Amino acid sequence: MSNPTATAEHTEPLTAEDKQLVRPPLVLNERTMGWISTYISSIVEGKTPTWWYASMAFTVPLTLVCLALLAYLISTGVGVWGNNHPVGWAWDITNFVFWIGIGHAGTLISAILFLTRQKWRTSINRAAEAMTLFAVVCAGIYPALHVGRVWMAWFLAPVPNANAIWQNFRSPLLWDVFAVSTYFTVSVLFWYTGLIPDLATLRDRCKTKIRKFIYGVLALGWRGGNRQWRHYEMAYLILAGLSTPLVLSVHSVVSFDFATSVVPGWHTTIFPPYFVAGAIFGGFAMVLTIMIPACAIYKPLHDLVTVNHVDKMCKIILLTGSIVGYAYLMELFIAWYGANPYERAAFWYRAFGPYWWAYWSMMFCNVIAPQFFWFKFFRTHLVWVWIIVQFPNAGMWFERFVIIATTLARDFTPSAWGMFHPTWVDVCTFVGTFGLFGTLFLLFIRYLPMICMFEVKAVLPEADPHHGEAHH
Amino acid sequence: MNAVGNTSAPVYGIAAEFQCARDLYHAAEKIRDAGFQKWDVFSPFPIHGMDEAMGMKRSILGKLVFIGGLTGFLTAVTMEFGTSSFLYPLIVAGKPTNLFTVPAFFPVMFELTILLSAFTAVFGMLILNGLPRLNHELFNWDRFKLVTEDKFFVAIEANDPKFSSRSVSDFLESLGGTNITTIHGD
Numbered sequence: 151m152s153n154p155t156a157t158a159e160h161t162e163p164l165t166a167e168d169k170q171l172v173r174p175p176l177v178l179n180e181r182t183m184g185w186i187s188t189y190i191s192s193i194v195e196g197k198t199p200t201w202w203y204a205s206m207a208f209t210v211p212l213t214l215v216c217l218a219l220l221a222y223l224i225s226t227g228v229g230v231w232g233n234n235h236p237v238g239w240a241w242d243i244t245n246f247v248f249w250i251g252i253g254h255a256g257t258l259i260s261a262i263l264f265l266t267r268q269k270w271r272t273s274i275n276r277a278a279e280a281m282t283l284f285a286v287v288c289a290g291i292y293p294a295l296h297v298g299r300v301w302m303a304w305f306l307a308p309v310p311n312a313n314a315i316w317q318n319f320r321s322p323l324l325w326d327v328f329a330v331s332t333y334f335t336v337s338v339l340f341w342y343t344g345l346i347p348d349l350a351t352l353r354d355r356c357k358t359k360i361r362k363f364i365y366g367v368l369a370l371g372w373r374g375g376n377r378q379w380r381h382y383e384m385a386y387l388i389l390a391g392l393s394t395p396l397v398l399s400v401h402s403v404v405s406f407d408f409a410t411s412v413v414p415g416w417h418t419t420i421f422p423p424y425f426v427a428g429a430i431f432g433g434f435a436m437v438l439t440i441m442i443p444a445c446a447i448y449k450p451l452h453d454l455v456t457v458n459h460v461d462k463m464c465k466i467i468l469l470t471g472s473i474v475g476y477a478y479l480m481e482l483f484i485a486w487y488g489a490n491p492y493e494r495a496a497f498w499y500r501a502f503g504p505y506w507w508a509y510w511s512m513m514f515c516n517v518i519a520p521q522f523f524w525f526k527f528f529r530t531h532l533v534w535v536w537i538i539v540q541f542p543n544a545g546m547w548f549e550r551f552v553i554i555a556t557t558l559a560r561d562f563t564p565s566a567w568g569m570f571h572p573t574w575v576d577v578c579t580f581v582g583t584f585g586l587f588g589t590l591f592l593l594f595i596r597y598l599p600m601i602c603m604f605e606v607k608a609v610l611p612e613a614d615p616h617h618g619e620a621h622h
Numbered sequence: 623m624n625a626v627g628n629t630s631a632p633v634y635g636i637a638a639e640f641q642c643a644r645d646l647y648h649a650a651e652k653i654r655d656a657g658f659q660k661w662d663v664f665s666p667f668p669i670h671g672m673d674e675a676m677g678m679k680r681s682i683l684g685k686l687v688f689i690g691g692l693t694g695f696l697t698a699v700t701m702e703f704g705t706s707s708f709l710y711p712l713i714v715a716g717k718p719t720n721l722f723t724v725p726a727f728f729p730v731m732f733e734l735t736i737l738l739s740a741f742t743a744v745f746g747m748l749i750l751n752g753l754p755r756l757n758h759e760l761f762n763w764d765r766f767k768l769v770t771e772d773k774f775f776v777a778i779e780a781n782d783p784k785f786s787s788r789s790v791s792d793f794l795e796s797l798g799g800t801n802i803t804t805i806h807g808d
Contacts, residue, residue, distance in 0.1 A: 183666060183772035308701055316705035318714055320726035328733040336740040343744055347667075347770065354767035370754035373761075374769045375662035375777075376650075376672045378751040383668050384681035385747035389740060396736050403729055607772070608667035615647035615669050 176270055176609045178453040183607045189450055190348075190599045191355050198596065201447060205592055212585020219579045220295060228298045230575045237558040237570035242296040244550040245580050247404055247425075249289035249587075250330065251546060253337070254397050254426070255433020256282025260340060261393035264386075270462060272605035273454040276348075277444070278437050279341040280598075284590040285436070286334045288583040293326070322406040329403035336396055340389045346372050346382075347604040401425045408553065415496035415557040418484065424477035431470035431516070432546035434463050435539040440591065442536045444600065454601055457530050464529040467542060471520035474549075478517065492562060499560040500552055504569060508552050515545025623791055627762035627806030634759035634807055635661075635779040636790045637766070638799025643669050646774040649797040650675040653776065656793065660782035664766070664775040683746050690742025691735045698734040702727040759807050777805065 177186075223230050233240045256278040263271040297303055306327045308317050317324050349365055350372035356362040372378070402422035409421040438460065445451040485497040500509045519541035522528040528538060555570045594600070611617055627634070640646045643665065650663050654677040663672065673680070706712060706727075711719040717726070748754065760766050760777060769775055776799060778790050791802050 187666075187771045308705060314710060316710050316712065318712055319702045319706050319730055320714060320717060320723060322729075325729040325733075328730045332733040332737045335737060339740050339744045343747070351666075351770040354770045366756060367754075370748065371756045371758060372753065372770075373758060374664045374666060376665065376669070376676055377662045377678075378753075379665070379668040380673050380678060381681045381683050381747045381750045384683040385743045388684065388687050388743040392736050392740050392743070395732075399729070399732060399736075406729070604667040604770075613643050613667060613669070615643050615671055615675070617642075617644055619644070 175611070176272070176456075177606060178456055181453050181610075183610065183612075186454075186601075186603055186606055187351055187355070190601050190603050191352055193448060193595070194352060194597060194599060195355065199447075202592060202596060206589065209585045209588035209592060212582050213589045214582075214585075215578055216291075216582020216586050219575050219582060220291065222575065223295060223579075224300050228296060230573060231296075231579075232571050232573045232576050233296075234568070234570075236561065236566050236568045237555055239296075239554050239558065240570045241551075241572050241576045241580060242292045243407075244547065244554050245583065246289050246292035246296075247550045247554075248432070248547045249285045249292075249583065250333075250404060251401065251425075251429035251432045251550075252436045253282040253285035253289065253333075253433065254401060254429035255437050256280070256285075257333075257337060257340075257393050257397040258430050258433065259437070260344070261390040261397065264390040265394060269609045270459055272609055273601055274437065274441060274459060274463075275605070276341075276344065276602040277441060277594075277600050279337065279344065280591065280594045281433075281437060281440060282337050283334070283341060284587050284594075285433075286330070286337060287590065288587050290330065290334065291583065293330070322403065322410045325403045326407055329400045333396060333400045336389070336393060340393055343382075343385060343389060344602060344605075345598065346370060347374065348599045348602060350374065351603055352599065398426055401429045413557055413561060414490065414492035415500070416553070418481065420477055420480060420484070424474065424481075427470045427473040427477065428516075428546060428549060431467060431474055431520075432542055434467045434470070435542035435546075438463055438467075438535060438539045439543060442532050444595065446532075448600075451601070454606060457532075460532065460535055461526070461529045464523045464535060467539065468520050468523040471516055471523075471542065475517035478513065496557060496560065500556050503556060503560055505552065505556040505559070508548050508556065512545050512548035512552050515541040516549060519545070623802055623804055625804040625806060626764070627759060628808055629806050631807040633780045633787065634805040635777050635782075635785070636787060636794065637760065637763065637775055637777040637803050637805055638794040638797070639765060639768075639801040640774040640776065640799060643774065645798055646776065647672060647675050649776055649794075649799065652797055653778070653793075656784070658778055658782050658784055660779035660785075662777055664760075664769045664777065666770055666772055666774075681750070683743065683750060686746045687739050687742045690746070691739035694734040694736070694738030695731055697738070698727070698731040702730060757808070759805050762808070763803055763805055765801055765803070 219230075231240065231242060233242065256275075259271050259278040260275045260282075264275075294300065294303055297306075305311070306317070306324070346369060349369035353362060353365040353369045356365055402425065405421035405425035408416035409418060411417060441455060442460070445455050482497055485493045488494075499505075519538060522534075522538050528534045559569055560567055607613060623636075640649060646663050646665060647669060650672060653661055654675065663669075663676065665672075706723070707719050713719060717723060765773070766775060776794060776797075778785060778794070780787075787804065791804075794802050
């Protein structure tokens with residue numbers, strides 16, 4: 151009975167039917183559990199590399215620019231931004247929707263792919279969830295600051311006040327407050343819950359007293375007993391189940407900010423699914439933008455984040471990009487078919503009005519560029535992948551700019567038309583948020599395990615309690 | 623047999639090391655069949671099917687989360703109708719302030735249901751697990767640090783009704799456990 155097709159997972163000979171069921175390994179080069187802990191922890195434990203300082207030297211000043219300009223905005227007023235009649239929402243809300251959309255891929259990877267048993271997610275979910283948090287931090291700046299008098303922002307919270315007036319719970323702007331704050335809170339809880347066993351790994355490997363204290367406190371005394379794991383796994387499953395409708399609701403609620411208005415170009419029922427698909431599209435592009443360089447620096451990570459992972463993410467980008475492209479075309483069709491002259495005009499001005507360049511940039515970046523991912527060559531060559539995903543990154547920003555600025559610049563009466571021009575404060579604040587995002591991500595890479603160690607160990611073949619036994 | 627911790631302190635239990643998930647799984651089945659109550663298996667990752675191998679029921683966390691979610695939902699209902707229908711009815715665009723306005727109240731109800739469910743899931747899990755707890759008798763054993771890396775352990779506690787140090791250590795050895803150690807408190 152010597153059959154050459156016996157594999158590590160199935161030591162007994164395989165029938166032709168079995169052979170089709172054997173999946174490619176999720177972790178390459180037969181890495182062991184010990185290697186996974188040692189390598190991932192060594193990134194955190196080793197000496198701070200030079201590239202890290204070099205990157206921080208770039209991102210920290212940008213962060214400071216962002217913070218300084220926010221201080222300037224608060225001390226002077228929102229007039230330092232270019233928002234004015236008729237474009238009252240401009241770069242602020244564009245950037246808000248841009249950043250919050252990026253966050254959605256992290257939740258998709260951690261929650262939806264978990265519920266659908268996509269085990270390949272284990273090696274990318276930690277970094278993607280971190281990206282979610284940092285993107286939501288960047289997003290949160292804009293709605294909080296665009297209210298003008300920031301010290302009055304507490305009016306958003308339903309607390310008794312001297313005027314005895316309460317919030318308008320029928321307003322999508324208030325829904326947004328609840329949706330985004332819930333999203334951030336639940337994302338933090340989900341991320342931290344996932345970190346606990348890995349923080350325990352770091353705690354148990356610590357050499358110095360200070361590190362032992364910090365990681366010891368953060369790990370909350372995790373011992374890895376099955377009496378803990380069973381509640382832990384249940385909590386993780388429930389959080390995934392909660393995050394799945396949550397992530398779909400957040401971008402739907404964001405789209406309600408537009409869709410519940412009567413402005414032509416915004417008042418459409420297609421917005422919620424189209425926003426959600428766009429968010430996942432842009433978010434996966436950002437995950438790849440970050441993970442490809444991270445794995446290029448830490449080369450052994452290619453055994454965990456394999457080309458197969460990149461290939462799958464590219465396919466998701468292709469799928470969601472095509473959904474977005476379909477939505478763009480459907481919007482145009484409905485604008486024509488709906489026979490509303492204002493709606494038709496709105497879309498005419500998007501494509502051929504003063505912001506035509508933004509519309510066609512959006513079309514090229516979001517609809518044309520991802521079509522390269524039909525070809526396996528472009529999905530599996532990391533340099534090409536990295537170049538191509540820059541188009542969705544930029545395109546999704548253009549999409550939000552097109553939706554917001556072109557619509558407001560050309561509404562019902564020509565006497566109310568006007569253009570939006572960003573100020574230097576607009577531009578530098580936005581660039582500064584990338585610095586903030588980068589700084590937070592670099593801190594994360596340096597001080598926390600970038601890959602979810604315990605979950606990767608659990609997808610190794612030897613993690614199966616029946617590994618090596620005859621299967622039935 | 624080795625002993626760790628303060629040997630004059632009371633014994634917490636006896637622990638043994640295993641080398642792989644499969645051995646731990648079969649050891650758990652045998653400990654369960656031997657009728658022990660106060661014991662646990664420790665692993666670097668959750669092992670599929672271990673709950674059955676240990677004879678444990680499904681976690682009750684789901685039920686707690688249902689209560690938490692219901693609390694969130696009722697909070698939103700009270701907050702929205704309480705303020706918008708009773709305390710200060712605010713008529714915007716001629717929309718109703720009575721029950722007919724419920725579709726517009728739905729998003730906040732949904733978000734608060736999710737929020738309180740998530741809080742219950744995380745903090746409920748920590749409470750059920752007795753965490754945060756920064757010290758534990760098992761941490762006195764240096765080898766136990768490998769549980770978060772690639773080793774597997776079994777610990778039978780001294781307050782188990784069937785516990786006796788001689789028989790338990792022999793039993794663990796018969797299951798294939800190595801480095802059998804008595805764990806004392808501090």
